[in-house]
Amino acid sequence: MIKVVRGNPTPEELAAALAVVQARAAATASAASGAPRVPEDWSDPARIVRARARTPRPGPRAWSRTFWPG
Template sequence: MTSDHTQPTPAPFLRVVRGSPTPEETAALVAVLTARARAIQAARSRAAGAAPRSGWRDRARLLGVPPRPSPDAWRRSFHPG
């Protein structure tokens, strides 16, 4: 079963209205716009409450210190304390 549904062509992302830029100039403009959009997105995510995690909230500290090599280290590796 085949379908003859064709997708509409999306509007262009960038349109030159005057002049004829070189491919390098167009690429530079796209790079600047992309970098600016990513910087804005990063600033919004930082402002949205992505506060740095406190060391007190880090649950890895509950695991304890890994055992140090010694004759009875195998006991400490299983039973904390």
């Protein structure tokens, strides 16, 4: 139920507002009843594992090679 709290809308204005509310409710209902959403690639935990597998690991004396004289 929709109640006008303030103002005095014309029947056309009220019909336009109700049409927008109904369209929004129908779009929300159809999106919720559809197929389950597939997670995006950025939120996939396997992505982190793949990225770490490709990065080179430092060797035993890597700390001595990190200084850049300048």
